[in-house]
Amino acid sequence: MIKxxxxxxxxxxxxxxxxxxxxxxxxxxxxxxxxxxxxxxxWIIGPPLKASLAKILQVEPNDVLAEQALMxxxxxxxxxxxxxxxxxxxxxxTLQTLxxxxxxxxxxxAKPTIYAxxxxxxxxxxxYFTGIYGSELNGDRTHKDELIAYILEQEQLQASQCLMVGxxxxxxxxxxxxxxxxxxxxxxxxxxxxxxxxAPKARIQQFSQLPNVVADLxxxxxxxxx
Numbered sequence: 031m032i033k034x035x036x037x038x039x040x041x042x043x044x045x046x047x048x049x050x051x052x053x054x055x056x057x058x059x060x061x062x063x064x065x066x067x068x069x070x071x072x073w074i075i076g077p078p079l080k081a082s083l084a085k086i087l088q089v090e091p092n093d094v095l096a097e098q099a100l101m102x103x104x105x106x107x108x109x110x111x112x113x114x115x116x117x118x119x120x121x122x123x124t125l126q127t128l129x130x131x132x133x134x135x136x137x138x139x140a141k142p143t144i145y146a147x148x149x150x151x152x153x154x155x156x157x158y159f160t161g162i163y164g165s166e167l168n169g170d171r172t173h174k175d176e177l178i179a180y181i182l183e184q185e186q187l188q189a190s191q192c193l194m195v196g197x198x199x200x201x202x203x204x205x206x207x208x209x210x211x212x213x214x215x216x217x218x219x220x221x222x223x224x225x226x227x228x229a230p231k232a233r234i235q236q237f238s239q240l241p242n243v244v245a246d247l248x249x250x251x252x253x254x255x256x
Contacts, residue, residue: 032248034187035128036178036205038196039139039146039164040075041218042237043121043155049107049114050075054083057102061095063087075219076198078140078165078172079103104167112145117153118217120238125158127241136181137162138194138201140172161185174204182208193231193244202228213243 040046051071058065065071065086074082083103084096103111128135135158139146143164150156163181165172171180174196182189194205197218202225205212214220214230215237225233232243 031191031251032133032193032244033191034134034136034185034193035244036136036138036181036192036194036210038194038198038201039137039141039149041197041220042118042195042201042215043125044115044117044149044153046075046115047072047219049111050079052114053103053107053111054079054099056106057083057099057104058086060102060105061098063095063099072219076140077200078169080169080172107145112148113152115149115153117155118237120236122153122155122158124237124240125155128244129158131241133244134160136160136185137164138174138177138181138196139164140174140177140200141165142167174200175207178204178208178210193247195240199224199228202230211247213240 037043054071054074055065080096080100081091083099084091084093087095087099089095125135137146137150137159141164143162146164147156147162150162156162163177171177189209192210194201194210194212196212197215198220202212202214211231213232213234214225216222216233216235231247234240234243
């Protein structure tokens with residue numbers, strides 16, 4: 031039975047596009063690599079940011095330029111970009127429903143924990159979560175497979191009782207690496223083709239559909255075990 035939900039932040043609970051992309055442009059411009067406004071960089075939302083900046087700069091992720099761009103990004107994001115964000119429709123109500131139904135909710139984001147916690151507190155969503163987990167500023171746990179493994183270890187959770195919810199293939203594949211099924215949301219930043227390839231257990235078009243999907247998955251599990 032599914033008892034614990036690991037839920038992504040960016041592209042799942044909130045739309046961070048303005049804050050992330052504007053801060054990334056700021057960081058890149060600061061090191062002399064400005065991007066034309068016409069260049070779409072929405073694809074950087076979700077995967078480890080330093081690696082995405084390195085890709086834009088056409089350098090290795092451990093290159094000093096990528097690190098400098100990341101520092102510039104954080105300089106703006108920590109003050110302004112953090113709040114250039116909006117909660118998707120029905121998120122708060124749905125989280126409340128899931129908590130009242132007895133599920134334990136854990137945030138599982140590649141974003142640094144320090145920022146993730148501030149965002150949840152700003153939008154008054156932290157009250158629904160048993161634990162808030164993200165990466166470290168030094169780069170630890172920016173990959174979803176490592177992050178999910180860390181949550182399982184810290185909270186002493188059984189993979190068979192967990193479900194991951196996210197918008198990118200990194201969420202689905204990171205969960206699968208740890209023996210966990212995933213539900214993908216289609217309104218985030220993962221393309222439909224990306225999600226087709228990742229093959230999550232289920233997909234939803236609105237966050238409000240999540241309680242019914244989890245209930246259906248639990249019913250199917252109960253039937254298989256009968």
